[in-house]
């Protein structure tokens with residue numbers, strides 16, 4: 001694990017931003033694979049929540065395929081991302097309650113005409129901001 005936070009390469013930030021913008025006003029979600037603390041691939045996952053404007057639930061089959069692909073390539077799960085199209089880049093109480101993985105949670109939200117992303121660790125029911133490094 002990268003002690004300085006999570007490292008995101010420009011192409012992966014661009015891919016996530018395009019995905020969250022495309023899905024708005026529905027929440028978008030996906031997985032970021034990594035190696036040595038840096039992103040190597042983004043997997044957009046369909047949001048199958050009953051009310052995708054308010055929640056996200058990853059399509060289980062697509063999620064399973066992404067995990068299997070990461071395993072096959074020797075990658076780790078680096079981060080889980082989703083968007084708050086009508087909110088802030090801060091985890092909701094539901095996000096904290098449902099955080100199931102000890103990885104970085106990236107949350108995207110619109111600010112003006114662009115989208116910003118923030119990183120958090122949510123294990124143990126606590127919200128801890130995590131620095132994002134860019135490349």
Ligand SMILES: [Zn+2]
Pocket residue numbers: 082083084091092095
């Ligand atoms: Zn959320």
